[in-house]
Every structure is written in structure tokens, then in C-alpha cells.
Amino acid sequence: MSKTYIIKTDSNNYSDFTISPKTAEQINTIYKKEAYVRFGCKRYYVNVKISEYIPDNVIVLSKDIVSDLNLPDYTSYEISVNKNEIIVGPYIGLLLKKQDKDFTGTCLKKLLIYAKDYSVLNGAIVIFALDKVDAANLLIEGFCYNPQLDSWQRGTFPYPSAIYRKIGLNDQWKNHFLSIMGDCVFNSHYFNKWYMYKWLSTSTTAGPHLPCTTFFSSCNDVLNMLKKFDKVYIKPASGLKGHGIVQASMNGNSIVLRYRDKAKNHETVLNNTDEACAYMDKRFTDREYIVQQGIDLLMYDEKVVDFRCVVQKNQWNKWECMAVFGRCGERGSVVSNISSGGTAFYGEELLKMTLLSSYERAKEVREGIEYLAVKACYELDECGINCGFLGLDIGVDVYGYLWLIEINNRDPCLLYALDVKDEELYYRLKTQPLYYAKYLAGF
Helix, strand or coil: CCCCEEEEEECCCCCEEEECHHHHHHCCCCCCCEEEEEECCEEEEEEEEECCCCCCCEEEEEHHHHHHHCCCCCCEEEEEEECCEEEEECEEEEEEECCHHHCCHHHHHHHHHHHCCHHHHCCEEEEEEEEEEECCCCEEEEEEEECCCCEEEEEEEECCCEEEECCCCCHHHHHHHHHHHCCCEECCCCCCHHHHHHHHCCCCCCHHHCCCEEECCCHHHHHHHHHHCCEEEEEECCCCCCCCCEEEEEECCEEEEEEEECCEEEEEEECCHHHHHHHHHHHCCCCCEEEEECCCECEECCEEEEEEEEEEECCCCCEEEEEEEEEECCCCCCCCCHHHCCEEEEHHHHHHHHHCCCHHHHHHHHHHHHHHHHHHHHHHHCCCCCCCEEEEEEEEECCCCEEEEEEECCCCCCCHHHHCCCHHHHHHHHHHHHHHHHHHCCC
């Protein structure tokens, strides 16, 4: 466990950073006379002083340092030293809302889940909204976790060392944070299903496991794909939770479209290609769509089955598959999503049910799913985006082959853990991104 310190404020304005001899030895500042302290994106020159009267777990800062750095003195900190820079932290920001007014009392209470591992994370954990970012002065108004009160305390703070963002940002904001903080904002870019396919289709590991995909420009893209495959899926490129997905297949000269709408399964039969083109070119023009090869996935009780892998980075910048959930769609549905009537299981449990095999075989397939998911995340890193938390949907076909169906990067859903009644796992998945943020913050 890392050594932690509490901050005490001295009434003088002499820019003194005072520590005990033991602390000076621990953080390798025994010979330093001057340095600068960094908290988040703010820095301040200090005089390094050593006093035998200071307890080993205390750092005494002159009030001018505390005031200029907007440093909360009610949290416990770790110290990291790099040459003449003394980093007080970790200082992690969570950009959770567009508007500060959405941080109601009830909301703040729910958000305490992010501080559940505070005794390990330490430092300043600040939640904030975009409308309280002062870009001119590089300040944010938000709420810092107070471990003494186990509550959020409103205040004004400098920009954090790392930001875990859970809202959309335009290019202007992305470039602003990049110019000030460097590549320490994650998930840095949202990407859709088409970009995922283009980026990973030539990759070594993930590429062979991607269903053939094309961009929807007209109904001809669907018709051409149906010449190669028995069925295809027309999906919104940026869709979520299975909404807007349509399965297309041929039945003689007719084209059959199956989809789910308003909690019901529907089927539309188009008698010829002219009728199909008139229908599709009108229906699929509201946004961007892809056309994806249909896979004969494992079924359970006539219900489609796939698996959601929750893959997150840890404090050492390594991807870990934290959970595999099985999803079993409603009978007759073309999607497996829980929000569309599906049911969640532990991945291994559903594998054993669908494969009708032993625990050892189910475990072997689950490990293969985890391996593919983690390798795909590393290959996604090579594409130049900073992600720390992804949800990968992987299917197993009737021959046992694994298919990477899509990657969710816009705040992937973690409620599957609650669906299988595993609150401990839910808490672990919610807090894990903060460990990667701690790494980005320099700890």
C-alpha cells in the first residue's frame, strides 16, 4: 500500500514545503532546497524545508501554496517526485454531466460509488460538469470527495491530472483539454461501428473474427451482401442497446426484414427488389448505417445468445477482462440486449447451457472469449485513441468460432452485474476506471 500524507496549512506566506527527515528520505528530497509542487495542472515554486518537529505522515504547506493551487486539505495524498517536480495527488477528475444543476442531492449520493475504493486510490477525486469549466483560468467548479465526511464537498479546483469523461465533447473541447493536459483524458474519442471495422479489419488477432461489414449507401449494399450470406444485419453505425437493428434475409424472390420495435417483434416482407429498394432507401436515411454479415450464433431455447466482455485498464496501463456476461434474447428477437427483453447470465453459466457441455469446456470457451477481447483492446490502442473502459460483444457460432460483433465505447452498460445479482462485481466495475486514471495522473 502506498504511503499517504495529510496536508497542514501554515499561516505564513513564505512558499515553504516542510516535511520530516524520514519523509524527505522516502520521497528522495533530502538534499533539495527548492522545487515546484504540482497539483493537477497547476504548479508553484516552493522552498523545501526539513523539520524534525513534523510528523512523518504530515506535509506542511504555506498558505500561499494551498491558496494558489486550490488544494483541498481534507483528503489524504500520495507524493511522486520527478526531478524538481513534487506531484501531490493523484488528482482525478470525472466529467459526468453537461450541466452542474444535474448534480442533485440524490445524484451526489449515488455517485459516492466512485469513492468506494478511496482508501486505495487516495488523493483528490473531483466530479464536475462541463458548464462549470472555466477555460480561461483553467479552473473547474465541482465536488471533491471528503473522506472524513464520506460526502462530496463543493469547491473550485485547478484542472485535474487525468479526466475520465462520460459525456460527449466537441472537437473544440477535446483539443482544449489536450493542449493543457496532454493525452490524459479517457475515453478520449467515441467511435462508431464502421470505424471499429475499418480500424480492426486488418489487425492480426481481431481482424479474422470480424463479420464482413460494409457501409450502407443504398439498398444495393444489402442486396449484394445477401448474395454472399443467408442473412445480414442493418445497424445504426452509432446505435446503442440494439435499437434500430434490422435483420434481412431472402425467401425466394422476396426480402424479409425482421426487427424489434416498441417491445414487440415485427416482420416485413418485400416482394421484389424494387419494392425492397423503395422501402430501404426511405427507411435507412435518418442516420448512418452499416450492413453486417449475419452469423449463425449459438441459440438457447430458440433465443439468440452472445456475450458482453467488460474490459478495463488497471493502474499499470494493462487491459483486463473484468467480467463476461451472457445475454440471451427474447424468443424470436433479432437482438440479445437486455433492454430489448433479453436475460443476463454469468458467461460461463450460459456457455454451459448452450454448449450442453462440461464446466471445463465452458471455461475453455470463456477463456478464448477473454483472450480475443483483451487482444482486440490492445490492437485498438494502436489506432491512436486513449480508452480505459470498453464493452465488447462477442458471439460464438454453431461451429464454436468466435466473432467480434461490436465494441461499445460510449459509457458501456454495467447493469449486467446487477441483473445477475452481483453487487460486489458492479462496484468493482464502476471503480476500476479510476485506477487507470490514477496511472495517467502519475501514480
